[in-house]
Amino acid sequence: MGLCLAILPSCRSTPVTIRAGLLLDGRGGQMRDALITVVKERIRAVGPWQGTPVTHDLSRFTVLPGLIDAHVHITGYFNRLGKIHTRDDGETAAQRNAGRAANALATLRAGFTTVASMGSEGDKELRNRIEKGSIPGPRILTSLAQFRDTSLSPAQLRRAVRNRKAAGADFIKVFASNAMQKGGTPVFSPEQLGALCGEARRIGLPSVVHAMSDASLRRVADAGCSTVEHGSFGTAEGLEVLADRGLFFDPQCRLVVDNYLENWSRFAGGAGFDTTTFAVLQQSRPTDPLLIRTALAVPGLRLLFGSDAVAGAHGRNADDLICRVREAGQDPMDALVTATSRNAEALGLGGEIGRIAPGYQADLIALDGNPLREIEAVLRVRLVMKGGKIVR
Numbered sequence: 315m316g317l318c319l320a321i322l323p324s325c326r327s328t329p330v331t332i333r334a335g336l337l338l339d340g341r342g343g344q345m346r347d348a349l350i351t352v353v354k355e356r357i358r359a360v361g362p363w364q365g366t367p368v369t370h371d372l373s374r375f376t377v378l379p380g381l382i383d384a385h386v387h388i389t390g391y392f393n394r395l396g397k398i399h400t401r402d403d404g405e406t407a408a409q410r411n412a413g414r415a416a417n418a419l420a421t422l423r424a425g426f427t428t429v430a431s432m433g434s435e436g437d438k439e440l441r442n443r444i445e446k447g448s449i450p451g452p453r454i455l456t457s458l459a460q461f462r463d464t465s466l467s468p469a470q471l472r473r474a475v476r477n478r479k480a481a482g483a484d485f486i487k488v489f490a491s492n493a494m495q496k497g498g499t500p501v502f503s504p505e506q507l508g509a510l511c512g513e514a515r516r517i518g519l520p521s522v523v524h525a526m527s528d529a530s531l532r533r534v535a536d537a538g539c540s541t542v543e544h545g546s547f548g549t550a551e552g553l554e555v556l557a558d559r560g561l562f563f564d565p566q567c568r569l570v571v572d573n574y575l576e577n578w579s580r581f582a583g584g585a586g587f588d589t590t591t592f593a594v595l596q597q598s599r600p601t602d603p604l605l606i607r608t609a610l611a612v613p614g615l616r617l618l619f620g621s622d623a624v625a626g627a628h629g630r631n632a633d634d635l636i637c638r639v640r641e642a643g644q645d646p647m648d649a650l651v652t653a654t655s656r657n658a659e660a661l662g663l664g665g666e667i668g669r670i671a672p673g674y675q676a677d678l679i680a681l682d683g684n685p686l687r688e689i690e691a692v693l694r695v696r697l698v699m700k701g702g703k704i705v706r
């Protein structure tokens with residue numbers, strides 16, 4: 315590559331070439347010994363390598379689009395006392411920033427170049443710090459906050475959706491079901507839910523809805539929402555409704571529950587973390603992969619990949635991909651497609667990220683091994699490029 319380094323401004327438009335031993339394009343396609351050409355932050359060309367010298371020789375690796383996690387809580391961290399951070403735990407701004415920067419770095423190094431954060435007071439600031447380049451981290455899409463207040467009228471909810479967008483939200487997050495401990499029954503009325511998801515659709519925001527039971531899934535589909543999260547008490551019948559209406563479905567396999575159980579003493583005592591919760595988590599541990607198995611058997615259901623990573627789980631997001639393949643029986647290529655192009659589509663970025671194709675953002679990762687043969691290769695991330703810059 316001579317004297318010209320891609321990171322120098324004077325050489326910014328010099329093409330960077332990458333040779334990939336195996337290329338997975340994010341949509342189910344694959345190519346052996348491929349050449350990817352990157353100019354600035356985007357992919358310019360993809361084709362067979364024909365013996366030319368390259369900037370980065372990744373011929374020993376599998377190269378695929380940067381992974382996308384459709385459901386994280388990236389600002390959650392364990393505080394100076396080793397407990398889950400809460401608003402009133404006395405942490406300084408510097409401590410909060412350090413905790414969150416560590417989450418962002420761990421997530422990025424694990425090969426996740428984009429995440430959707432389900433809304434917290436710290437999301438916007440973290441997103442800005444990463445966008446400005448002050449700290450390394452994945453692209454963050456955020457709902458900023460969540461819709462939970464069932465006392466608002468449809469007109470008030472519509473206004474609130476517009477306000478959320480004006481405040482910088484990338485999508486809306488709605489709690490349409492009670493907590494698992496309360497059976498996951500619907501909370502918003504059909505009119506309220508229709509107002510939330512209808513307004514979001516009208517102004518171009520995805521509507522991501524936490525829903526648990528079949529009754530709740532049906533109501534979410536009727537309201538024209540775009541994505542269902544969890545669906546823990548759903549059955550094939552409820553999931554068929556989602557498939558028929560073209561909703562995305564994002565169930566979790568294992569990481570979130572395992573992480574809560576492993577770190578229980580750090581969460582215990584906080585809001586919603588009582589002995590009942592512990593029991594519910596223990597019960598759902600074996601059944602979560604079964605729900606994914608059920609979902610995979612529903613024709614046409616568009617599955618997403620979201621780990622629901624909270625404090626303690628950031629950077630381990632890919633564990634849930636392994637669970638999907640090993641415990642829920644998902645085809646490895648299909649699992650990788652959900653975590654790349656399918657997630658991008660659900661987040662409204664289907665033309666920007668999630669694929670290795672001309673015109674797309676140069677978000678690429680290199681794995682030591684072939685994840686189609688051995689899904690655990692997703693843990694062996696050897697290179698991460700985000701927007702054309704090597705960040706690992």
Ligand SMILES: [Zn+2]
Nearest residue numbers: 385387432622
């Ligand atoms: Zn969550």
